[in-house]
Amino acid sequence: xxxxxxxxxxxxxxxxxxxxxxxxxxxxxxxxxxxxxxxxxxxxxxxxxxxxxxxxxxxxxxxxxxxxxxxxxxxxxxxxxxxxxxxxxxxxxxxxxxxxxxxxxxxxxxxxxxxxxxxxxxxxxxxxxxxxxxxxxxxxxxxxxxxxxxxxxxxxxxxxxxxxxxxxxxxxxxxxxxxxxxxxxxxxxxxxxxxxxxxxxxxxxxxxxxxxxxxxxxxxxxxxxxxxxxxxxxxxxxxxxxxxxxxxxxxxxxxxxxxxxxxxxxxxxxxxxxxxxxxxxxxxxxxxxxxxxxxxxxxxxxxxxxxxxxxxxxxxxxxxxxxxxxxxxxxxxxxxxxxxxxxxxxxxxxxxxxxxxxxxxxxxxx
Ligand code: NAD
Numbered sequence: 001x002x003x004x005x006x007x008x009x010x011x012x013x014x015x016x017x018x019x020x021x022x023x024x025x026x027x028x029x030x031x032x033x034x035x036x037x038x039x040x041x042x043x044x045x046x047x048x049x050x051x052x053x054x055x056x057x058x059x060x061x062x063x064x065x066x067x068x069x070x071x072x073x074x075x076x077x078x079x080x081x082x083x084x085x086x087x088x089x090x091x092x093x094x095x096x097x098x099x100x101x102x103x104x105x106x107x108x109x110x111x112x113x114x115x116x117x118x119x120x121x122x123x124x125x126x127x128x129x130x131x132x133x134x135x136x137x138x139x140x141x142x143x144x145x146x147x148x149x150x151x152x153x154x155x156x157x158x159x160x161x162x163x164x165x166x167x168x169x170x171x172x173x174x175x176x177x178x179x180x181x182x183x184x185x186x187x188x189x190x191x192x193x194x195x196x197x198x199x200x201x202x203x204x205x206x207x208x209x210x211x212x213x214x215x216x217x218x219x220x221x222x223x224x225x226x227x228x229x230x231x232x233x234x235x236x237x238x239x240x241x242x243x244x245x246x247x248x249x250x251x252x253x254x255x256x257x258x259x260x261x262x263x264x265x266x267x268x269x270x271x272x273x274x275x276x277x278x279x280x281x282x283x284x285x286x287x288x289x290x291x292x293x294x295x296x297x298x299x300x301x302x303x304x305x306x307x308x309x310x311x312x313x314x315x316x317x318x319x320x321x322x323x324x325x326x327x328x329x330x331x332x333x334x335x336x337x338x339x340x341x342x343x344x345x346x347x348x349x350x351x352x353x354x355x356x357x358x359x360x361x362x363x364x365x366x
Pocket of ligand 1: 194216273
């Protein structure tokens with residue numbers, strides 16, 4: 001055992017300053033020489049329930065980047081769960097390493113044992129770099145994992161439910177903007193027609209909307225043009241189309257200064273995470289342009305709502321009816337933002353914070 005000198009003690013104390021930045025409860029570092037596991041589990045807030053958030057596997061260029069990522073993402077999960085009305089807190093995990101070359105069954109199972117050690121305070125799920133098969137491996141070591149395939153009692157691919165939530169958010173935004181939530185005859189531009197964008201097209205065509213699509217994958221564009229009668233648009237033109245609704249379903253940070261100036265729509269509502277490049281700048285900018293923005297982390301919460309249902313035994317109808325509530329929440333957020341003269345992301349954040357603070361008081365009695 002080495003003697004700890006004063007300098008290293010100070011470094012450790014600085015770590016706690018880091019935890020205070022976003023007000024995290026607990027950070028767990030998981031290390032195992034035999035499997036090469038290096039993981040960080042960040043539990044941000046468990047006032048509403050156990051922290052649920054996916055495990056991302058990524059070849060971070062340094063440990064600080066991994067810590068920053070897991071802290072930022074876990075905080076986001078707290079807000080998402082709170083706003084969606086779930087009895088869940090926010091957490092997230094990252095495994096440092098290349099998912100293509102470093103991932104083994106043993107590594108995932110070892111990670112599962114670290115999750116198990118937290119006794120249900122953290123529930124893991126799939127994220128970038130992890131798959132349903134990884135969740136199956138983790139399940140061999142702990143019950144605290146969701147996002148399992150249907151044949152293991154899980155909800156399977158959450159994308160259809162996510163798309164339904166986006167559709168609900170879009171209808172609520174239409175109601176707010178036009179006094180009527182019908183989308184028949186409305187023009188809608190979808191950026192990114194992958195798993196969520198594709199299912200969204202299903203809902204929108206059934207309602208009679210006119211849909212423009214753009215994707216870097218030409219095959220996907222051809223499929224939706226031929227099968228659903230969508231109109232294909234070059235990727236660089238989709239943002240500036242003169243349409244009623246712009247639906248970002250591909251990339252984050254798409255609502256930046258340059259792109260917002262190009263927008264000609266009345267509503268932005270899509271599945272992509274972290275659409276506002278800087279919410280303090282771009283939230284107000286959208287308001288100034290008269291655009292009703294449906295907060296991304298609300299309208300894409302269907303995936304989280306779906307996996308949450310696995311906790312009580314997955315029933316698809318229950319997942320869909322819980323996701324349908326995104327309509328009412330989205331409408332309330334548009335109204336709150338308009339009443340308070342603020343932007344919708346700010347209104348959403350303050351609703352989420354209010355719920356956490358209110359429930360914290362409920363829990364103050366034994
Ligand atoms: P996906 O990978 O299946 O689809 C994304 C699509 O965007 C792909 O077809 C890709 O080719 C396209 N794309 C990438 N760059 C593009 C560009 N520059 N221009 C146009 N198209 C581009 O992903 P997904 O599961 O459909 O998720 C879409 C978004 O929604 C992501 O941001 C994801 O994080 C978010 N999200 C998804 C879920 C879910 O349940 N799948 C839940 C919450 C949030």
